[in-house]
Amino acid sequence: MVVRRPAQKPAPPSGDERLLVEAAQADASKFxxxxxxxxxxxxxxxVSRVHDRTVAEDLTSEVFHKALANLSTYEWRGVPFxxxxxxxxxxxxxxxxxxxxxxxxxxxxxxxxxxRELSSDDLEFIERHVHFFRLVEQLPEVQRRVVCERFxxxxxxxxxxxxxxxxxxxxxxLQFRALQTLRAQIGDRxx
Amino acid sequence: xxxxxxxxxLDQAITALLAAAQPVPAANSNATVARLVPLVRxxxxxxxxxxxxxxxxxxxxxxxxxxxxxxxxxxxxxxNFRRANFPxxxxxxxxxxxxxxxxxxxxxxxxxxxxxxxxxxxxxxxAEVSIGNSVIEMGDANEQYPQRPMNTHLYVPDAHATYAxxxxxxxxxxxxxxxxxxSGDLWGAAKDPFGNTWYIATRKDWSGGxxxxxxxxxxxxxxxxxxxxxxxxxxLGAKATGVHKSPDGIVRHATIEIAGATLEIDEAQGxxxxxxxxxxxxxxxxxxxYAQAVAAGAEGLQAxxxxxxxxxxxxxxDPFGNTWxxxxYLGGDQT
Numbered sequence: 061m062v063v064r065r066p067a068q069k070p071a072p073p074s075g076d077e078r079l080l081v082e083a084a085q086a087d088a089s090k091f092x093x094x095x096x097x098x099x100x101x102x103x104x105x106x107v108s109r110v111h112d113r114t115v116a117e118d119l120t121s122e123v124f125h126k127a128l129a130n131l132s133t134y135e136w137r138g139v140p141f142x143x144x145x146x147x148x149x150x151x152x153x154x155x156x157x158x159x160x161x162x163x164x165x166x167x168x169x170x171x172x173x174x175x176r177e178l179s180s181d182d183l184e185f186i187e188r189h190v191h192f193f194r195l196v197e198q199l200p201e202v203q204r205r206v207v208c209e210r211f212x213x214x215x216x217x218x219x220x221x222x223x224x225x226x227x228x229x230x231x232x233x234l235q236f237r238a239l240q241t242l243r244a245q246i247g248d249r250x251x
Numbered sequence: 252x253x254x255x256x257x258x259x260x261l262d263q264a265i266t267a268l269l270a271a272a273q274p275v276p277a278a279n280s281n282a283t284v285a286r287l288v289p290l291v292r293x294x295x296x297x298x299x300x301x302x303x304x305x306x307x308x309x310x311x312x313x314x315x316x317x318x319x320x321x322x323x324x325x326x327x328x329x330x331n332f333r334r335a336n337f338p339x340x341x342x343x344x345x346x347x348x349x350x351x352x353x354x355x356x357x358x359x360x361x362x363x364x365x366x367x368x369x370x371x372x373x374x375x376x377x378a379e380v381s382i383g384n385s386v387i388e389m390g391d392a393n394e395q396y397p398q399r400p401m402n403t404h405l406y407v408p409d410a411h412a413t414y415a416x417x418x419x420x421x422x423x424x425x426x427x428x429x430x431x432x433x434s435g436d437l438w439g440a441a442k443d444p445f446g447n448t449w450y451i452a453t454r455k456d457w458s459g460g461x462x463x464x465x466x467x468x469x470x471x472x473x474x475x476x477x478x479x480x481x482x483x484x485x486x487l488g489a490k491a492t493g494v495h496k497s498p499d500g501i502v503r504h505a506t507i508e509i510a511g512a513t514l515e516i517d518e519a520q521g522x523x524x525x526x527x528x529x530x531x532x533x534x535x536x537x538x539x540x541y542a543q544a545v546a547a548g549a550e551g552l553q554a555x556x557x558x559x560x561x562x563x564x565x566x567x568x569d570p571f572g573n574t575w576x577x578x579x580y581l582g583g584d585q586t
Binding site: 088089091092095096099100103104107112113114115117118120121122124125128155159189192193196207208210211212213214217229232233235236239240242243 | 257258259261262265266269283286287290291293294295296297298299300302303306307309310311313314315490493494495496498499500
């Protein structure tokens with residue numbers, strides 16, 4: 061049976077976002093909604109500057125914990141909530157590179173990615189990857205699983221075949237069809 | 252040779268790409284495959300679903316903890332839940348020969364003995380020595396609480412001088428202070444006659460935690476230190492700050508904040524083997540934290556009770572074998 065996951069909601073209009081932030085400020089349990097809306101953006105923002113999955117995960121975790129802890133101090137000034145999250149992430153990335161330099165006993169030269177201002181190219185990178193992530197989420201379940209296990213979890217075709225009780229040839233076909241579908245949906249972007 | 256299918260060709264190109272981390276030569280691919288291979292990079296950048304779910308659960312746990320402990324219970328507790336002059340999480344040493352241990356702390360680290368409670372047999376039930384702005388506690392080991400070698404990080408004005416005093420007082424050299432330590436601090440290490448390791452450091456250019464700059468911080472070397480962070484956050488409402496991991500996820504160093512005081516952890520490796528410590532920490536509500544810790548998987552060793560010295564007191568053991576004495580000061584004489 062083919063299972064399609066629901067597409068994620070796009071970022072809400074600013075008025076709605078303000079209400080969501082205020083709701084979370086009044087009741088922290090509503091922070092979940094903000095998390096679901098912004099997780100991928102924050103993650104891809106960090107990935108654009110930190111090319112290590114473990115570090116990217118640590119920094120993403122740090123961003124949301126800090127955002128939750130400081131939510132009461134956030135003031136709505138008409139800019140997207142994501143801008144505040146990107147600022148927290150930027151500070152975390154700078155700290156990360158400072159720590160790395162110190163660990164490696166390097167001079168205080170900072171990594172060129174650490175302080176780079178958020179540009180329109182960055183925003184385009186983030187939104188393109190968020191869109192791509194959502195397309196992956198909408199693949200038929202078995203294709204999505206093959207793609208995630210192969211590329212995100214670094215499993216071999218043989219391992220995936222065993223886990224899915226399929227032949228290696230069948231897994232390669234699923235992989236091929238998944239990538240064909242994604243390519244057809246995004247056109248020649250990501251090329 | 253049979254002709255390979257596009258799916259086979261694509262997988263061959265992907266395998267080469269993943270192995271070499273570089274673009275495969277165009278000659279290896281046909282046009283269809285060549286259009287698909289560039290997607291690999293974007294796919295490799297996708298977040299792990301398990302990570303997203305785990306972080307969400309972690310945030311939810313933190314929210315529920317705050318809701319459970321924040322309002323009425325906290326309001327009913329005294330604002331000053333610590334005894335005076337007790338800013339840190341105190342390492343609690345249980346040693347054979349506590350009087351000699353007090354003498355060592357005084358001689359080596361210019362400590363000041365501030366309390367000694369003897370037992371009728373002359374052994375020490377409880378003693379405290381202040382070092383700088385912090386406190387170290389101790390007593391004679393017994394069957395229930397045997398001696399354990401522990402690790403403590405000392406920040407002192409002059410690491411060279413303190414290190415020399417420690418050796419003179421009977422410590423043995425592990426390594427002399429130098430500025431080669433990854434922390435950037437002037438840093439040395441010595442072992443005292445009771446088997447405890449002391450990291451003797453003079454900070455370079457950083458500021459202290461929420462309580463300012465503390466002279467004494469317990470230092471836990473753990474096996475699978477990364478597992479301590481979610482546990483201690485859930486069990487003791489702690490917050491891990493400055494977590495520094497290697498690319499393969501090993502915790503090189505992390506600072507853990509509990510109720511405004513801090514300790515340090517890292518992964519035990521090589522000559523640095525795991526140790527199990529005794530730790531004494533003042534918290535706003537020992538009763539609530541005991542229940543929270545046990546719910547999170549800690550072993551309850553002593554349920555909360557009101558100790559005769561004016562504290563709510565409880566004891567737990569964490570999954571790493573460390574013993575935590577949780578306390579809430581109830582007011583009264585602050586000596």
